[in-house]
Amino acid sequence: MPSYIPLHISKAVKSIWDRWNIRGAILFSLWLQVLLIMVAPLRKSARGKFNIILIWFAYLLADAAANFAVGLISNSQRNQYDKVGHKANQNSEENSDLLAFWAPFLLLHLGGPDTxxxxxxxxxxxxxRHFLGLGFQAGAVFYVFIQSLPNKNLWIPTLLMFVAGMIKYGERTSALYNASLDKFRDSMLKEPDPGPNxxxxxxxxxxxxxxxxxTQISSTLEPDKEAKASDIPPKTDRLKDLEVVHYxxxxFQTFKGLVVDLIFSFRERDESRDFFKIRDPEDALKVIEVELNFLYGTLYTKVEVLHLKTKKIYVGYILRFLALACVLATLGIFYFKVNKHEFRGVDIGITYTLLLGAIALDVIAIFMLIFSDRSIASIKDPERPPWWAPxxxxxxxxxxxxxxxxxxNCKYKHNSEHKLLATPLVVRRWSGSISSHNLIRYCLKSNRKSIHEFPSWWQIMFESILRFLKLYECFDKCATCICHVIEKCLSPIRKGLGKIFWPCFEKIFFFCAKDFMDEMVYVSLEPFSLDLWKFIFVELKTKSEFADTPETATRISSARGEWALTNACEEPERGKLLKYLTGVPYDESILLWxxxxxLCxxxxxxxxxxxxRQDDDTENPTDQQDNKHEELTYRQFSKTLSDYMLYLLVFRPTMMSAVAGIGxxxxxxTCAEAERFFKIRDLHRNQDEKACExxxxxRTDVGPQEVKGDRSKSVLFDACMLAKELNKxxxxxxxxxxxxxxxVSYAASHCRAxxxxxxxxxxGELITFFWLLMAHFGLGEQFQINEGHARAKLIVGK
Structure with missing residues (x-):
């Protein structure tokens, strides 16, 4: 028996590899750049796992493909010389000059897209590491260029592309350096202030x-030197779109220091709180959306490098247009001046593809730069905008x-409409969805459910056109019938395929990626409701009105439900519920509630x-209907936030690490006890209501811990006791x-910035909106600087 298994690769396969390895690697690298510049912006506005995985693979492969191609070109240049240093017989499939011309394009790709x-x-x-990579890759490209000399036809285009590649790679390295937390913190720090002597x-x-x-010492507070009028005048009515970006x-310029745990002055707190207190909740949401979009651009894209300004000179713009000019000049020289008869037709096509691809990528990047929020914010005076502002x-x-x-989705007699976020994906600043995970649904392996269905943005646009054409009524009836028929036909097929294929995939992924599959199968997405945001905004605004001192603000932001119980319950009721909040660890209170x-x-x-069913033939007074609407609305708010917090506890432990404990x-x-209980009661999937019943x-007359002890950390029947108290x-x-x-506020304020x-x-997560809104309302521990210094004087008596 041989000690090894012989493998044979045919000459045809080797020939194809020798002919296309460099060409394929370069084209693959270009394709990855196109994919990244188009798809990467969607990761801030989409929560889909496959979208994130696609971007992750493309991001990792982009650098690997470019580095691999540079290595192949360098190796091919080395192999063109014999042992005594003379040029050997060159492969007829390769041209050393053209390969040296292709090498700087890979520097351009290593610079990556702006997005x-x-x-x-x-x-x-x-x-x-990227800075060292810049040096090594630039050296490798320069080595390839030196090896190709004398290069009579392409040395000028090669140098021009080398300059463009160095600019793009330098932009990426600079963007990474500026977004590192140490540099980010240093950029936010002001000049050292030793105070009075x-x-x-x-x-x-x-x-x-x-x-x-x-002699005695008399001290007075000097005025804050930084207290000055805002560049943007205060506004009390609704904000225009341009004003939203400016505010x-x-x-963002003020509060981006939150990311690195900097502290702020009470002047900054008061200015922000006064602004948001008079805002409409929808306007406040717009401002926070754009603010987080600025944070995304600063930390994950080249936007700050491109807007780099030194002594009123826009260095970033100049370098970007210089890089584009180099590529355009290279295209012109290659088209008009270079003798292309010695090159193969396919190589000429690849060269034009690389040049036109580089130009197209730069044009797309410039278009995105012009219409970015950062560029819009550069308009100095929104009240007197320039001629191009429209x-x-x-x-x-x-x-x-x-x-x-x-x-x-649940049809109630007193059901009311809710405004749901339906912004198209390409212009969305965040996902606009709330992830939901439910313990009872998970234990029963039930199908995912949501309170509302996601509205379709293309259907919204189509409806708008039909309303304009006075054809909406006809469309509405026809569309409802068509959708019903399609769903009735496709539903059995979908269920049948699921029964055939899902058991196989479930067993495979159970062993290697159980948490990932649990999130894919059992976590649903809930559309973001404007009513929910208004409720959150009003609650935090009300709490901020009591946060006049740092101690009060800290106490209020650290409340875990006792503040709400104090303002909504009588003393006996508050005492019964408080033990399920402050009397237990935070992660346990999340599961209990x-x-x-x-259950409720x-x-x-x-x-x-x-x-x-009983009241179909009866008419209820308007007051009773309003009460039903209000109760139903609060019920949906509670359900949404409840499922969202369980999702964070189970699938986002990093966001809950400071408070989760042994969650x-x-x-x-708790799941183990629930599954045992459901198995004994013979409950199956999609029987959630019966399981709750x-x-x-x-009976819970005696507490579960008195019967079971505390070795098991299950809180299933403790929660049943709480539900019975609430139902009263x-x-x-x-x-x-x-x-x-x-x-949610407690978790947001204790999560690492x-x-x-x-x-x-x-x-984006809803808890991040909580975090930023709380900071704007002055809730938290980050405001610790008083106004001005204490100016002390020596007073000498007579």
């Missing part, structure tokens, strides 16, 4: 005391949040359905929604 310099926040910390003052004081002069950039205004109209009136919310939600849903262990123990039917209250949904806002910054590149 992505870092995939994750940690990539910025590797700026030194304490030692000199005390020397004078001691001298006068020794000479027995009646967002202004507060172009930006028309573009900003498309960038507005699009809202669509929709009713919830999540399960209790789910399904219990009230079933009760409403029974009432609907994953509690979740697994069975759980509420269990009339305004339970209003209380629960307020409690959930506080629980760098984690919030990292998440803006993955579609």
């Amino acid at each position: 992505i310099t870092a995939f994750a926040l940690e990539d910025n910390e590797l700026w030194l 304490y030692a000199k003052l005390m020397e004078e004081y001691d001298f006068k005391k020794k000479n027995k002069l009646p 967002a950039y202004k507060y 172009i930006y205004k028309a573009f900003l109209v498309l960038m507005r949040p699009w809202w669509k009136n929709c009713t919830c 999540h399960i209790a919310t789910d 939600y399904h219990h009230d849903n079933e009760k409403d359905q029974k009432n609907n 994953k262990i509690r979740f697994r123990d 069975e759980l509420l039917g269990v 209250m009339n305004n339970k949904w209003k209380i629960m929604s307020k409690v959930w806002v506080e629980l 760098s984690t919030h910054a990292a998440d803006v590149s993955q579609g």
Whole structure:
């Protein structure tokens, strides 16, 4: 038996590889650049896993493909010489001059597109590695160029492309360096402030005391030297689109220090709080959206490098247009001056593809740069915009949040419409969705559910056109019938394919990527509701009105539901509920209130359905209908925030690391107990309502810990006790929604700021909006600087 297995590669395969390895690597590198510049911006506005994975693969392969191609070209240049240093017989398939001309294009590709310099926040910390890579790759390209000399036809175009490649690669390295947390922190720090000369003052004081002069020290606060009028006048009515960008950039410049845990003055807090207190919630949402978009551009793209300005000279713009000019000049020289008869036709085609591809990528990048929020913010005076500002205004109209009136999936008699975010993907600044995970649904392996369906943006546009043409009524009826027929036909096919293929994939992924598959299968997406945002905004605004001192602001931002209970419950009720919030660890309170919310939600849903059947022929007064609408709205708020917090606890542990404790262990123990209970009661998938009814039917006169002990961290039946307490209250949904806002606020304020910054590149999270809105309202511990210095004077009595 041979000690090895012989492998044979045919000559035809080797010939194809020798002919196309360099060409294929270069074209593949160009294709990756096109993919990145078009798809990378979508990662801040889409939460899809496959989209993120695609961008991740392209980001990693882009550098690898370019480096590999440079190595192949360098190796081919080395092999063209024999042992004594004379040129050997060159492969008829390759031309050393043309290969040397292709090499600088790979420097251009290593510079990457403007839309992505870092995939994750940690990539910025590797700026030194990229700087060394710049040196090594530039050296390799220069080596290839030297090896090709004398290069009579292409040495000038090669040098021009080398300059363009160095500029692009230098831009990326500079962007990574500026976005590293240390550099980011240094850029935010002001000049060192030693304060008044304490030692000199005390020397004078001691001298006068020794000479027995009646001396005392009098101190007064000097005015804050930084207190000055804002460049943008205050505005009390609704904000225009251009003003939204300007205010967002202004507060981004102030509060971007949150990312590196800097502290701020009370002047900055008061200015921000006064601005947001008079804002409409929708305007506040627009400002925060754009503010987070500025943060994304600074940390993950080249936008700050391109806007680099030194002594009123836009260095970034000059270098970018110089790079483009070099590529255009190269195209002109290659087309008009270079003798192309010695090159193969396919190589000429590849060369034109590389040149036109580089020009197209630069033109797209310049177009994106011109219409970026950073460029729009450069308009100095929004009240007196320049003549070209209307172009930006028309573009900003498309960038507005699009809202669509929709009713919830559960059909209630007193159901009301909600405005849901339906902004098209290409102009969206964040995903506009809230991830939801449900413990009972997960234990029963039930299908994913959402309170509202995502509105389709293309359908919104089509409806708008039909409304304009007075054809909407006809379309609405026809579309409803067509969709119903299609769904009825496709549903059995989809279910049949799922039963055939899913068990195989489930077993495969269970062993290698269980958490990933759990998120793919059991986590649903809930559309972002304007009513939910208004409720959150009002709650945080109300809390900010009591945060006059740093101690009060810290206490309020650290509340875990007790603030809501104090303002919404009477003393006996508050005492019964408080032990489930402050009397247990935070991660346990999340699980307790999540399960209790789910039990109450399904219990009230079933009760409403029974009432609907009984009240079909009766008319309720308007006041009762309004109360039903309000109760249903609070119920949906509580359900949305409850499922969202469980999603963060289970699938985003980095966002909850400061407060989660042993949350994953509690979740697994609770799931194990729930699955055992459902198995004994013979409950199957999609029987969520019946499961909740069975759980509420269990007697809980004696506490579970007294019976089971505390080895298991399950909180299933503790949550049942909480749900029964809540069901006794009339305004339970209003209380629960307020409690959930506080629980999310607590997690937002205790999450590491760098984690919030990292998440803006993955579609954005609602908890990040909490974090930034709380900072704008002055809630937190980051405001610690008083106004001005204490000016001390020596007063000598007579």
